[in-house]
Amino acid sequence: MRNALDSLYRLAGLAGAVMLFLILIMVVAQMIARWIEVPVTGLTEIAGYCMAATSFFGLGYAFSKESHIRVNLIVGSKGSTSRLAEIVSTSVGTIIAAALAYYAVKTTVLSHRFHEISQGQDAILTWIPQVAMSVGTLVLVIALMDRLLGLFGDRDVEGS
Numbered sequence: 001m002r003n004a005l006d007s008l009y010r011l012a013g014l015a016g017a018v019m020l021f022l023i024l025i026m027v028v029a030q031m032i033a034r035w036i037e038v039p040v041t042g043l044t045e046i047a048g049y050c051m052a053a054t055s056f057f058g059l060g061y062a063f064s065k066e067s068h069i070r071v072n073l074i075v076g077s078k079g080s081t082s083r084l085a086e087i088v089s090t091s092v093g094t095i096i097a098a099a100l101a102y103y104a105v106k107t108t109v110l111s112h113r114f115h116e117i118s119q120g121q122d123a124i125l126t127w128i129p130q131v132a133m134s135v136g137t138l139v140l141v142i143a144l145m146d147r148l149l150g151l152f153g154d155r156d157v158e159g160s
Helices: 002-035 045-064 080-113 127-152
Strands: none
Touching: 002 045, 002 127, 045 127, 080 127
């Protein structure tokens, strides 16, 4: 199970990296298009969607690598206070992330059902970029639950 979860986190991180690379490609394409005076529309909108995807795909991966900003004043100390603070903060984070994931998935499903399109020039179906938000928040919820179960279990959560 540990290998499957770590693979999921790495896959989400890789997806975020791919989206970041696509932003680079689109920026370079826009620069070249301007230099050769060829109009290219819609890349700014798509790059914005890729930026959001980069952020959401990276959430679970960053959490699994303990790269999120944390207040270590209490959590970083030793003893039962630290463990309790970690349990409480991870529980609250899990609840908040689960609510975000629920509404992200609900919004994506509704956008798909109603064939909602963006207001940009290219009229992109909005559920397509919203999938990244839904998947990213779901991976974050899984990472938080993994961490929480590790806090209650016997395994060392520092290395997970």
